[in-house]
Amino acid sequence: xxxxxxxxxxxxxxxxxxxxxxxxxxxxxxxxxxxxxxxxxxxxxxxxxxxxxxxxxxxxxxxxxxxxxxxxxxxxxxxxxxxxxxxxxxxxxxxxxxxxxxxxxxxxxxxxxxxxxxxxxxxxxxxxxxxxxxxxxxxxxxxxxxxxxxxxxxxxxxxxxxxxxxxxxxxxxxxxxxxxxxxxxxxxxxxxxxxxxxxxxxxxxxxxxxxxxxxxxxxxxxxxxxxxxxxxxxxxxxxxxxxxxxxxxxxxxxxxxxxxxxxxxxxxxxxxxxxxxxxxxxxxxxxxxxxxxxxxxxxxxxxxxxxxxxxxxxxxxxxxxxxxxxxxxxxxxxxxxxxxxxxxxxxxxxxxxxxxxxxx
Numbered sequence: 001x002x003x004x005x006x007x008x009x010x011x012x013x014x015x016x017x018x019x020x021x022x023x024x025x026x027x028x029x030x031x032x033x034x035x036x037x038x039x040x041x042x043x044x045x046x047x048x049x050x051x052x053x054x055x056x057x058x059x060x061x062x063x064x065x066x067x068x069x070x071x072x073x074x075x076x077x078x079x080x081x082x083x084x085x086x087x088x089x090x091x092x093x094x095x096x097x098x099x100x101x102x103x104x105x106x107x108x109x110x111x112x113x114x115x116x117x118x119x120x121x122x123x124x125x126x127x128x129x130x131x132x133x134x135x136x137x138x139x140x141x142x143x144x145x146x147x148x149x150x151x152x153x154x155x156x157x158x159x160x161x162x163x164x165x166x167x168x169x170x171x172x173x174x175x176x177x178x179x180x181x182x183x184x185x186x187x188x189x190x191x192x193x194x195x196x197x198x199x200x201x202x203x204x205x206x207x208x209x210x211x212x213x214x215x216x217x218x219x220x221x222x223x224x225x226x227x228x229x230x231x232x233x234x235x236x237x238x239x240x241x242x243x244x245x246x247x248x249x250x251x252x253x254x255x256x257x258x259x260x261x262x263x264x265x266x267x268x269x270x271x272x273x274x275x276x277x278x279x280x281x282x283x284x285x286x287x288x289x290x291x292x293x294x295x296x297x298x299x300x301x302x303x304x305x306x307x308x309x310x311x312x313x314x315x316x317x318x319x320x321x322x323x324x325x326x327x328x329x330x331x332x333x334x335x336x337x338x339x340x341x342x343x344x345x346x347x348x349x350x351x352x353x354x355x356x357x358x359x360x
Contacts, residue, residue, distance in 0.1 A: 072306050075298055080314050082295045084321020087159035087166070089287040090151055091330060096280025097273060099151030100266045105284035106147060106292060107259040113293025114252035125253050126245050134239040135254045136261075142232035143258035144265075146225035153225065156218035158332040163322025164204055164342045165222035167315070170349040171197040172230035190352045197348025203341030251296055316346050 093102040118125070126132060154162050171194055201223075205214050243250065303311045319342050326332040 072302060075302055076306075076311070076314060079295055079298050079302065080317040080321060082290050082298075083314065084163070084318045085325050086287055086291045086318075087150075087154065087163040087322045088325040088329060089283040089291065090154045090162070091159040091326070093280045093283035093287065094151050094155050096275070096277035097284070098270050099148055099155065100262065100270050101273060102280070102284055103144070103147045103151050104259070104262045104266050105281075106288040107143060107255060107262055109285050109288025110292030111252070111255040111259045113289050114248065114255055114296065117293075117297055118249060118252050121248070123246060123249050125249055125256075126243070128243075131240065131243055131245070131250075132253070132257070134236075135250065136257050138232055138236050138240070139254045139258035140261060141228055141235060143255065144261050146228040146232075147258075148262075149221045149225035149228070153218045153221035156215040157222065158326055159330060160323045160326035160332050160334065160338060161204065161214075161219065162222045163319045163326070164338070164345060165219065165226055166322075167226075167319045167342065167345050167349060168197065168201060168223060169226045169229045170315070170352055171345075172227045173233065174352045176230050176234055193348045193351025195348070196351060197345050200341045200344030200346075200348055203337050203344055205341075206335075206337050247300060248297070255292065316350065319346065 090102070093106075096102075097105070126135070150162055150166075153165075174190055174194055205219065240250070299311065299314075323334070323339065323342065327334050
């Protein structure tokens with residue numbers, strides 16, 4: 001789930017000229033636009049979109065452009081659904097396996113999918129020791145740590161709350177980018193968005209009731225996982241902005257490294273499972289192969305096709321789908337302050353990503 005978050009937190013870390021718009025997807029890619037940074041991913045050419053052209057341009061036949069225009073909303077909906085159900089999969093998976101084991105399975109399935117796609121496309125993994133070193137750090141911050149924290153969090157909090165905590169990543173990203181990125185400057189709009197988002201979190205947690213009925217440790221882990229994404233994307237931006245490998249190759253390598261890291265750690269802190277419940281195994285497979293592997297490939301195509309600004313809107317559907325899935329399929333209880341607070345969080349996050357309209 002790191003890339004749905006990457007979409008939303010990269011925007012606040014843009015330069016003073018403001019985030020890119022959908023129109024930028026027609027610009028030719030540069031050698032520096034090949035990191036897992038999602039905004040840079042949008043500039044990458046794909047088999048369906050040659051370098052320097054878009055589906056709407058004259059580079060492709062009219063029929064091809066029309067098919068792509070009609071098809072992207074379906075793929076967009078698929079992406080929202082896969083990521084929205086991720087928190088349900090975590091809840092079901094941790095009922096049969098301890099969090100470290102479930103996370104290891106998730107990472108392994110996700111890495112296998114991306115490595116298979118790389119083999120089909122005949123793309124090579126990076127060879128530079130420097131890149132592998134930075135990706136090792138990124139794998140820990142963006143995959144191992146947040147995935148494990150969410151798994152542990154959902155042993156004590158509902159999947160609906162975990163999904164809402166995930167939506168705070170744009171808020172963390174804005175705060176950290178102001179500290180870590182010297183070219184980023186705060187604006188009244190973004191500061192207001194941060195304040196509104198914080199108010200939304202307090203609403204979700206029922207602060208006026210003294211946080212009664214809320215497991216603070218589990219909630220803190222979920223919020224910490226969201227913070228990890230923001231830290232990780234800043235690290236990637238600072239260290240891997242000049243690499244000449246595709247986002248698919250970089251992410252495949254990152255997931256492979258994350259799997260190896262957890263494969264070493266998990267046996268040290270857990271014993272071999274005594275059983276393999278089918279529902280939990282299928283949840284690990286679905287979350288890994290679909291939510292972590294296939295979803296990235298799908299997102300990669302969407303960003304290249306419709307641009308990062310439109311593709312980013314998927315972020316705001318995730319907590320809605322996570323809440324609906326938790327209530328209807330897991331019979332999780334929902335008080336009025338949870339959906340209201342979630343809407344406030346999303347409004348604040350959207351405000352931190354927005355920019356004032358330019359005067360004509």
